[in-house]
Amino acid sequence: MQVLAKQEDSVNASVSVSISNTSIQDEVQKIATKAAKTMKMDGFRVGKVPVSAVIKRYGKELEYDAEQNLFKEAINEALKELKKESKDMIAEPFVEKLDRNDKELKADLVISFKPEVKLDDYEKLIPEYSSPKVTKKELDARKEEGLKSFAKTEPIKEQRALKEGDFAKFDFEGFIDGKAFDGGKAENFTLEIGSKQFIPGFEEAMIGLKVGEEKDISVPFPKDYGVPSLAGKEAVFKIKLHEILELVLPKLDEELLKKLLPGEENPSEEMLEERLKEQIKKEKLYKLINEELRVKFADTLIEHYDFDLPRGVVEQETDIQFRTALSTFSEDELKEIRENTQKAKEKRDSFKDEARKSVKLTFIVDELAKLRKVSVSDQEVIQAVYFEAYRYGSDPKLMLEDYRKQGILPAIKMSLLEEKLFNDIFMPKEEKKSSKKEDK
Template sequence: MEIKAKALDTVNTQVTVDISSSDIKQEVEKLALKAAKTMKMDGFRVGKVPVSAVIKRYEKELKQDAEQALIKESITKALKDSKKEAKDLVGEPYFEKVERKDEGLQGELILSFKPELKLDGYEELIPSYQTPRVTKKEIDEKKENLLKNFAKTESIKEDRELKEKDFAKFDFEGFVDDKAFDGGKAENYTLEIGSKQFIPGFEDGMLGMKKGEQRDIKVKFPDDYASANLAGKDAVFKIKLHDIMELKFPNLDDDLLKKILPNEKEPSEEMLDNKLKEQIKNEKLYKLINDELKVKLADALLEKYDFDIPKGILEQEIDVQFRNAISTYTKEELESFKTDESKYKEKRESFRKEAVKSVKLTFIIDELARLRNIFVNDQEVIQAVYFEAYRYGSDPQKLLESYKQQGILPVVKMSLLEEKLFNDIFSSKEKESKKAEDK
């Protein structure tokens, strides 16, 4: 068996392997001899089965195992020649070429190692920003939405028309082509007008109605409506309005404040306003970080720090991005990928540039997290998966098992690590800004 290891760059080593037919034959005999010592076979006592009989019966399986063992041995030797250890490897060895020749095996594979990054001076790249300001109007709107949870609807006393933000109690039945359709009928249904819970045009069509009034409302179902039999269809809803109600907000007294702020000994409206102000500020800051600051910092980091990346990891990322984009391709494109390999390769290659950025940023984030002592444990990953399951009404344990089988958990972990890291970076930046302002 001939093995040649050649460094392609600082993290990738190309290993050329030439396994002859005699190498495979010797390994087959070695494996067969080992199996013969414990194998049961009709006509022979345990431990007395001839090696030739084992090979004859299991030749195909033994040959496959022999090839795998020799490839593994070649990787071990290549690591030794490169003065590396198995723990230094990143991902699985990546086979670039493999072919059979004279009943032997020839191939080229890539061994990839984790880049050694030096991110000196990264702090200078963190973009400055102003702490988001919160207005009194924003606090009042937030407080109104909070009090809405404690508000109750009451029927209006005056004789007036239905308007925006009113709550209507009504019967309705929908018709398409003069025929009632399933799920299009309800009695004493309550709807907040302007909430956009119904299809476009429905709530607007009810404006101006009075108690006891009946009206036909013409609407059109959206083209992307969930029920295919209704999508894009014109419809008529027959409405009978029974009652008009409005929301009555409670007084923000001591009892209500204690419900809203149960952990405070002496809650006050001023205390509530301060908490709402902090919440709004954090929401604005979170949006600013995710929509703007993270992108700026990531671009700056990628521009400043250039390094070699593992080929195997890169190829995997290209495949992931290609698969994730499949839903955006036309049927014609998908068919062309099956029949024309050049078109498939061309489309796949179009993801390389973004994949390089993604892989590099992953290693940068990993190193920054190490420098800043940021980590994510397994329990946090499980909690994130459970939260996602509860959010969409799924079984959390089934979703966790599904993610394990698909190998998605490392992706979840990296996403959590990224979020914690950037929050730590920008919260530290905010503290520095406050100190500068106080001086």
């Protein structure tokens, strides 16, 4: 076997490997001999299976294993030439070119190492921003939200038609093609008009009704409706309005303040407003960080700092982005990719620039996190997966195991690290302190 290793840049090395077919067959013989000692095969006792029988039955698999073993030996030899160790490698070596003939197997491999990232004076690149302000209108709206949780509905006093924001008490029965369907009937049902609780068009069609009036409402079920037998069907609902109610907000007295500010000895409206103001301000700040500052700072870091990227990692990220995008391709695009390998390669390579940016940012974030002593524990990753599972009604243990098998957990950890890091950079000190208190 011949191995020639050459350092391309600070983090990548090319390795040319030539393996004779004789070496491959010798390795096949060695693997088959070892397997024959423990293999079970019909017609033979355990340990008595002829090596020739093993090779005859598992020839292709044995050749693949033999080649992989020899490639590993080639990589180890290349690392010695480069004066590196296997622990220095990042990502699996990838085959750039492979040729076979009657005499030998030739391959060009690329092995990659972790880059050294120096972020001198990165603080100067942090974009400036103004602390978010809270308007009286926003504060009043948030206060009203809190009061609504303790509000009650009462019949309206004046005689008028139903309008958006009212609560309607009514009977309804739904029909498709003149026939009633299961789940389409209720009596004295209460619905907030404008809540979008019913299918689109239903609540809007009720506006203008007066108590005691009846009406037929014709609306289509959405095409993606959860019940397949109803999805996309035109339905007619016969309704009768019995009562119009309105939401009556409670008075903000001492008793209610204690419920809105639990744990406070002498709660006041001023104290509530200050608490709500802090809450709104923090929400605005999180939004500003995640939707604007984070992206702007990341783009600046990527553009400002230059270092060699490990090609193995870039190739992996390109594959991930390409596979992720497949679900967005049209049928024509997918057909072209399946039938034309050159087009498939071109399409995949079109993701390479974004992959480079993503990989570069990953190393920058990793180094920034070390500089600022920000980290994410394995327990935090598990909590994030469990939270996602609960949101979608999935089994958290199964989702965690599935993500582990797919190798998704490192990406989740990096995502959490990014969020934590950028919050650490942009969030004012007083906000950080209050966040830590809430976490406790």
